[in-house]
Amino acid sequence: MPLTEFELISRYFDRPVRRDDVALGIGDDAALLRPPPGRELALYTDTLIAGVHFRDDFPPRDIGHRALAVNLSDLAAMGAEPAWAILALTLPAADEQWLDGFSTGFFELADAHHVALVGGNTARGPLNITLAVAGFVPVGMALRRDGARAGDAIYVSGTLGDAGYALENWRTADAATRQRLLRPLPRLALGMALRGVASGAIDISDGFAADLGHILERSRAGARVAVERLPLSPVLHKLDRSVAWRLALSSGDDYELCFTVPPAREGDLSAISARCGCALTRVGEITAGGGLQLLAADGAAITLERAGHRHF
Numbered sequence: 001m002p003l004t005e006f007e008l009i010s011r012y013f014d015r016p017v018r019r020d021d022v023a024l025g026i027g028d029d030a031a032l033l034r035p036p037p038g039r040e041l042a043l044y045t046d047t048l049i050a051g052v053h054f055r056d057d058f059p060p061r062d063i064g065h066r067a068l069a070v071n072l073s074d075l076a077a078m079g080a081e082p083a084w085a086i087l088a089l090t091l092p093a094a095d096e097q098w099l100d101g102f103s104t105g106f107f108e109l110a111d112a113h114h115v116a117l118v119g120g121n122t123a124r125g126p127l128n129i130t131l132a133v134a135g136f137v138p139v140g141m142a143l144r145r146d147g148a149r150a151g152d153a154i155y156v157s158g159t160l161g162d163a164g165y166a167l168e169n170w171r172t173a174d175a176a177t178r179q180r181l182l183r184p185l186p187r188l189a190l191g192m193a194l195r196g197v198a199s200g201a202i203d204i205s206d207g208f209a210a211d212l213g214h215i216l217e218r219s220r221a222g223a224r225v226a227v228e229r230l231p232l233s234p235v236l237h238k239l240d241r242s243v244a245w246r247l248a249l250s251s252g253d254d255y256e257l258c259f260t261v262p263p264a265r266e267g268d269l270s271a272i273s274a275r276c277g278c279a280l281t282r283v284g285e286i287t288a289g290g291g292l293q294l295l296a297a298d299g300a301a302i303t304l305e306r307a308g309h310r311h312f
């Protein structure tokens with residue numbers, strides 16, 4: 001007998017909640033939540049569609065992790081502390097093996113960041129995973145895209161282009177590089193540590209150049225980026241430079257943070273890097289205008305064929 005919708009929810013998603021700001025979780029018509037006073041609520045949603053956002057042959061446990069990770073990454077980019085999630089799931093069938101893997105991966109990451117799943121919706125149809133996540137940030141302290149100013153330094157966390165490399169070289173990529181695509185790690189600790197330090201921030205989901213471009217647009221500014229400073233993993237270092245730079249600049253799915261820092265606050269970054277356990281690399285600076293200038297070591301301008309991933 002296939003599972004009913006209600007058996008499915010209670011077996012795979014209705015887990016005990018360990019947050020006292022959840023007055024009522026799964027089981028009623030809506031969740032009842034108690035946002036803490038003095039905080040702004042950061043609210044975000046993202047959809048993952050089979051064949052578009054993940055390969056059909058990804059293990060379900062990785063899909064569960066990834067669905068939550070890409071949503072939490074946006075909270076990280078706001079400097080928010082994650083709290084709650086809602087999951088709208090459309091499934092072709094109540095496949096228990098898939099649900100077991102998916103919910104395991106989902107709750108492993110949720111538990112690691114004290115995120116409570118407080119509700120959702122379940123329907124039959126083509127595989128589609130839509131999540132909404134909510135987090136808190138002290139009033140006025142969120143990291144926004146519109147705060148970068150001329151003279152601010154531009155930084156990125158971790159390394160760029162690994163997920164794009166894994167996607168293009170799925171059969172030959174090593175396990176660690178594949179993990180970058182399968183199990184991105186949202187930079188939540190870093191985002192929170194950058195409150196009051198960064199002037200602007202974004203998570204890199206569509207490619208570094210495209211996402212930095214969003215900061216520039218919102219901040220009405222330009223930027224100069226030294227392409228040879230883009231942080232690359234050992235795997236990308238071994239590639240032809242033009243291939244490595246294309247991946248670092250325009251392949252998506254890295255889920256690192258790109259942020260800007262006024263010169264007076266750059267001194268804070270080494271302690272933040274140590275505390276958050278991730279490399280922070282200075283790749284350029286914000287200019288008053290002039291768009292995004294990508295410069296090679298000899299100062300020559302580099303042009304990109306395609307800035308980043310676009311759905312339309």
Ligand code: ADP
Pocket residue numbers: 009013014025026027028029030087088089117118119120121122
């Ligand atoms: P309703 O009949 O009011 O539309 P549902 O029967 O769809 O409610 O859902 C019952 C309860 O289960 C609700 O509290 C809902 O938030 C929760 N829920 C449904 N699907 C999921 C899911 N995939 N993950 C988590 N909670 C879910």
Ligand code: MG
Pocket residue numbers: 028029
């Ligand atoms: Mg109802």
